[in-house]
Amino acid sequence: DAAMRSRVDGHLEHVRALEATSLLTLPEGVVLSSTGSRRAQTSFGTLVCSRLRDTLEAEAALINGGGLRGETEHRGQLTYADLHEELAFENEVVVVSMPGAVVRDAIRHSRATLRGTGGFLQVDDAASVDDAHELRTLAGGPLDLERRYRVAIVRDLLFGVDRIEPLLAFARAH
Numbered sequence: 001d002a003a004m005r006s007r008v009d010g011h012l013e014h015v016r017a018l019e020a021t022s023l024l025t026l027p028e029g030v031v032l033s034s035t036g037s038r039r040a041q042t043s044f045g046t047l048v049c050s051r052l053r054d055t056l057e058a059e060a061a062l063i064n065g066g067g068l069r070g071e072t073e074h075r076g077q078l079t080y081a082d083l084h085e086e087l088a089f090e091n092e093v094v095v096v097s098m099p100g101a102v103v104r105d106a107i108r109h110s111r112a113t114l115r116g117t118g119g120f121l122q123v124d125d126a127a128s129v130d131d132a133h134e135l136r137t138l139a140g141g142p143l144d145l146e147r148r149y150r151v152a153i154v155r156d157l158l159f160g161v162d163r164i165e166p167l168l169a170f171a172r173a174h
Helices: 002-020 042-054 078-088 100-112 155-159 165-173
Strands: 022-025 031-033 060-064 073-075 077-079 093-099 121-123 137-138 148-154
Touching: 002 078, 022 078, 031 042, 042 060, 042 121, 042 148, 060 100, 077 078, 077 137, 093 100, 093 155, 100 121, 100 137, 100 148, 100 165, 155 165
Parallel strands: 060 148
Antiparallel strands: 022 077, 031 073, 060 121, 093 148
């Protein structure tokens, strides 16, 4: 029906305008990539974790690489449609107080044991992980294994998604 098609198209104009909205302008030559997020830290993973940390007023953030679905290199700008493609799931993110040792063990397990799967943990820009999968800094300073950090994390990682054993053990105990 032509009248219905016209009405639908009119409504979709608003959706297309939203999808084209630029959320971030990238400097010339800068590439924001989610390619290989199940095997390595990506610039897109770092961006998402850093923004989650800041928005939720946490000290650190972790997301599973399998939650980044775009496998894309973004240049020039990042649009709402790009973000929707990359973050295709409606994951709930919570802030949890957990010891540095748990964060370290979760990252080590995810990167050494689960590399190549959706469980590979991405970290924010105030954390650093070396080539041996050891967390060296967290919240912008040297890792303190005893300190409790406020960590923004995908809630379902604490309930078994991707089987990151140190997170499951922590969740069972707390």
